[in-house]
């Protein structure tokens with residue numbers, strides 16, 4: 001893969017990027033992939049609203065995927081709470097939600113394919129080994145390539161890593177514009193199978209997007225820097241490449257991204273229309289007038305959706321959800 005360079009242009013992908021889905025006429029299939037680690041917070045709602053509005057405005061399909069690859073983090077009951085919140089907010093998804101947990105063998109088959117083709121290699125290094133090397137060289141926590149040409153004697157494979165090329169990859173994000181990253185210098189050979197045997201997030205998401213025929217990814221900008229890794233996997237595996245669009249991430253008053261881990265407040269179910277309008281305005285959109293319920297909101301919002309109005313920022317502070325709009 002020397003000299004490997006890839007770029008994605010929005011809305012003018014090659015024919016392999018646009019495949020007929022379902023009825024053979026729809027060329028847009030988006031998705032939302034919450035992890036069942038707790039109730040949705042305002043940040044997840046913003047991502048769902050942006051991706052759903054974009055799918056509706058393209059007369060596309062919108063798929064729901066439960067990102068439960070990491071069983072150890074799954075909170076019992078969280079999934080049904082998430083589905084209930086999405087229903088209250090008027091989201092409608094195509095088909096049944098899919099689950100990653102049932103796809104372990106599919107992921108492992110793909111990892112074996114990568115190994116067979118020498119795109120991936122077993123690595124015997126622990127996180128501490130990588131850390132020690134980085135400290136001794138005074139560099140960032142980037143894998144130094146210790147096992148790239150074979151496991152050093154006495155080592156056994158703990159993880160599987162992907163070879164990354166030392167070239168700059170350029171992404172044209174539909175919302176944020178150009179993004180460049182040199183995987184070798186900024187990320188390093190990354191893990192596709194973790195030490196606990198689970199497929200890593202980057203691998204699972206790429207396989208799922210391929211298997212579900214996802215054509216458009218709309219998600220939070222915290223995942224922008226993951227996109228080159230995902231596109232490299234798609235290139236190695238010969239998968240179709242969706243277009244990517246990243247939305248500003250909601251941060252709290254201290255500047256931290258909202259997450260279930262830092263106990264962001266779950267969304268109250270009492271006034272779903274108000275929550276939708278807050279999320280809509282967060283995305284810079286013109287609020288629909290005279291809507292009385294969530295269905296009317298989505299009817300109006302679909303026509304009003306204007307991606308060019310989305311703030312071109314990676315993050316943006318949270319509004320007060322109890323304030324009127």
Ligand SMILES: [Zn+2]
Pocket residue numbers: 122123124125145146147148
């Ligand atoms: Zn290693």
